[in-house]
Amino acid sequence: MFPDTLTESLPPHVIEQAQSLDAEERYGLFLTYVRKAKKVWLLKGAEGFVMMASTDSERLPVFAHRDLAKAWCDVMAQSNAVATDTQYEMVNLESFVSTWLPGLAKNHMSLVIGPAGAASEDQVVSAEELLADLTEHD
Secondary structure, three states: OOOOOOOOOOOHHHHHHHHHOOHHHHHHHHHHHHHHHOEEEEEEEOOEEOOEEOOOOEEEEEEOOHHHHHHHHHHHHHOOOOOOOOEEEEEEHHHHHHHHHHHHHHOOOEEEEOOOOOOOOOEEEEHHHHHHHHHOOO
């Protein structure tokens, strides 16, 4: 399944396995890998960071690995849900925890953890929840 060690790229079968996990399992994978990698991945388009719209709010998708962000972006670009020129932006975990999450919490923004595609269920958490879960083992 997902590598126990840090890796620059993921083989296609590992990406498929990660995407086939249910939302809660992807959340666990995210927490485990991000703590090791010390970084998270976001998507950035011409107009800023990519957000996912829900009926009552916008949510920030975050990924444990660049290749998972790319795979989701590729799927969503096919349905024109994201632009094909979207970039993958790495944010180090320290900055994400100390700056991003408090700012998102202040703005009452939720996060979608490792979305896997239009047909999958997503794990949506508040910035406060993610902060607590990421710092739980420190």
